[in-house]
Amino acid sequence: MKILVAIKRVIDANVKVRVKADNTGVETANVKMSMNPFCEIAVEEAVRLKEKGVASEVIAVSIGNQQCQESLRTALALGADRAILVKSEDELEPLAVAKVLKTVVEKEQPEMVLLGKQSIDGDNNQTGQMLGALLGWGQGTFASKVEVADGKAQVTREIDGGLQTLSVKLPAIITTDLRLNEPRFASLPNIMKAKRKPLDELAIADLGVDVAPRTETLTVENPPARKEGIKVETVAELVDKLKNEAKVI
Amino acid sequence: MATLIIAEHNNSELQAATFNTIAAAKELSGETVVLVAGHNCQAVADEAAKAEGVDKVLLAEAEHYAHLLAEDLDKLVVEQAENFTHVLAPATTFGKNIAPRIAALLDVQQISDIIAIESDDTFKRPVYAGNAIATVKSNDGKKVITVRATAFDALSHEGGSASVESIGTTEHGALVDYVGEELTESERPELTSAKVIVSGGRGMGSGENFAMLEQLADKLGAAVGASRAAVDAGFVPNDYQVGQTGKIVAPELYIAVGISGAIQHLAGMKDSKVIVAINKDEEAPIFQVADYGLVADLFKVVPELVESL
Numbered sequence: 001m002k003i004l005v006a007i008k009r010v011i012d013a014n015v016k017v018r019v020k021a022d023n024t025g026v027e028t029a030n031v032k033m034s035m036n037p038f039c040e041i042a043v044e045e046a047v048r049l050k051e052k053g054v055a056s057e058v059i060a061v062s063i064g065n066q067q068c069q070e071s072l073r074t075a076l077a078l079g080a081d082r083a084i085l086v087k088s089e090d091e092l093e094p095l096a097v098a099k100v101l102k103t104v105v106e107k108e109q110p111e112m113v114l115l116g117k118q119s120i121d122g123d124n125n126q127t128g129q130m131l132g133a134l135l136g137w138g139q140g141t142f143a144s145k146v147e148v149a150d151g152k153a154q155v156t157r158e159i160d161g162g163l164q165t166l167s168v169k170l171p172a173i174i175t176t177d178l179r180l181n182e183p184r185f186a187s188l189p190n191i192m193k194a195k196r197k198p199l200d201e202l203a204i205a206d207l208g209v210d211v212a213p214r215t216e217t218l219t220v221e222n223p224p225a226r227k228e229g230i231k232v233e234t235v236a237e238l239v240d241k242l243k244n245e246a247k248v249i
Numbered sequence: 250m251a252t253l254i255i256a257e258h259n260n261s262e263l264q265a266a267t268f269n270t271i272a273a274a275k276e277l278s279g280e281t282v283v284l285v286a287g288h289n290c291q292a293v294a295d296e297a298a299k300a301e302g303v304d305k306v307l308l309a310e311a312e313h314y315a316h317l318l319a320e321d322l323d324k325l326v327v328e329q330a331e332n333f334t335h336v337l338a339p340a341t342t343f344g345k346n347i348a349p350r351i352a353a354l355l356d357v358q359q360i361s362d363i364i365a366i367e368s369d370d371t372f373k374r375p376v377y378a379g380n381a382i383a384t385v386k387s388n389d390g391k392k393v394i395t396v397r398a399t400a401f402d403a404l405s406h407e408g409g410s411a412s413v414e415s416i417g418t419t420e421h422g423a424l425v426d427y428v429g430e431e432l433t434e435s436e437r438p439e440l441t442s443a444k445v446i447v448s449g450g451r452g453m454g455s456g457e458n459f460a461m462l463e464q465l466a467d468k469l470g471a472a473v474g475a476s477r478a479a480v481d482a483g484f485v486p487n488d489y490q491v492g493q494t495g496k497i498v499a500p501e502l503y504i505a506v507g508i509s510g511a512i513q514h515l516a517g518m519k520d521s522k523v524i525v526a527i528n529k530d531e532e533a534p535i536f537q538v539a540d541y542g543l544v545a546d547l548f549k550v551v552p553e554l555v556e557s558l
């Protein structure tokens with residue numbers, strides 16, 4: 001079967017983001033960008049399914065500006081067969097992303113779409129579920145284990161109280177949680193080979209999808225600062241502070 | 250104007266976060282209606298009807314609603330949504346799983362994990378692991394929202410007298426079948442609603458050493474949490490994880506033991522009222538958010554702390 005993996009280029013997880021002085025957003029100029037960590041896990045899972053003989057082809061897709069090519073090349077170096085870049089200069093909302101992905105799904109006809117459970121910039125955790133609804137497919141969100149057999153995906157999901165297992169009819173949406181797998185690193189020869197793998201570009205305007213924003217971001221501010229703390233020397237002092245100063249025990 | 254809240258429950262009682270979601274709904278104009286969809290869940294509807302701030306309860310009973318699967322509940326909620334301007338769910342794994350499906354079916358952009366309500370169409374929500382707070386205005390006709398439970402104080406569970414009305418159900422979509430669940434057994438308070446939390450990180454060294462934190466938690470009536478490092482190392486189950494991708498908590502007191510304080514962990518606990526850090530590395534970032542820091546070997550001071558309480 002064919003697997004489509006959606007990936008997003010985001011500010012690297014280890015960067016401490018800075019809010020712009022005019023409160024319109026966060027600084028993105030000269031900031032290290034990387035593939036969203038949950039998307040790396042999605043690529044890894046797709047590649048593992050291919051290595052197991054479950055998947056025949058893995059297609060990576062990303063929506064964004066020209067630099068998103070780099071993330072797609074990374075996915076190709078990790079084992080994806082080909083890539084699609086849907087070019088858009090605007091940052092799209094999850095609903096618009098889901099609609100764009102739906103057009104790609106209709107064209108490519110994959111039996112599974114793998115996405116990360118959330119991107120670490122917007123922290124929305126919506127796109128996979130929205131795509132599932134738009135396609136009328138079932139979803140295995142927050143997956144920590146995926147097994148494919150008999151036209152179904154058996155998905156173990158991380159839920160608040162523990163783990164839940166569902167059997168989802170294919171075609172289906174799977175969104176990845178942290179513990180699904182440990183993504184591999186791209187080797188140098190694979191990075192070189194990835195440069196020759198096909199990468200198609202589509203212009204978002206040609207897809208006929210309404211991507212107009214539905215929300216406006218009025219301001220982006222720093223979270224309230226915590227007041228500076230103190231260091232205590234002993235356990236007795238700590239207990240005293242918690243009892244008499246903070247009054248929390 | 251009216252708000253529909255999708256209740257999270259286990260067919261016998263409401264999950265705590267539903268009450269926080271009701272509290273958020275009360276900041277919006279209009280009636281507050283709770284939808285209880287499940288199987289043999291009359292008790293849940295009765296519980297919701299008694300909650301302060303609830304004007305009406307809608308009850309949808311069907312066998313295929315038993316596990317609150319998004320693929321079966323989404324169409325039910327969309328049918329009901331016709332009469333509402335706002336649809337709210339708690340930002341738990343349940344709410345996060347279902348709310349975007351509802352939003353997509355209604356063709357609206359969902360707003361995730363709100364921490365404040367400015368008006369009926371404007372909300373505050375954290376982005377970038379809580380390192381920035383965005384104020385977002387929705388121009389959609391209907392607002393589909395998930396609510397961060399720790400940002401809204403729950404109203405009383407008693408005193409209300411809403412009516413319970415049974416509503417029609419939707420067909421089983423058969424996209425997904427429930428196989429089973431493996432829930433973590435714990436006698437301690439639930440992590441997301443606990444007043445005190447004791448969390449351990451990589452510094453704990455092993456799962457066995459968490460027994461020490463459990464002793465401390467028992468003395469304080471606390472829940473036990475963990476950093477991703479401790480979960481990945483297999484010291485404790487996944488659902489203990491506090492952070493951007495785990496649970497978001499904001500207790501009165503958060504004691505971080507052997508946790509360095511990565512951005513992703515801080516995202517889940519930095520709204521705690523009082524933070525205590527115990528770490529032997531005085532450069533650990535956790536000390537930048539701690540109200541009280543103790544630079545010491547946790548294996549020495551945690552037993553001492555247990556002793557002195």
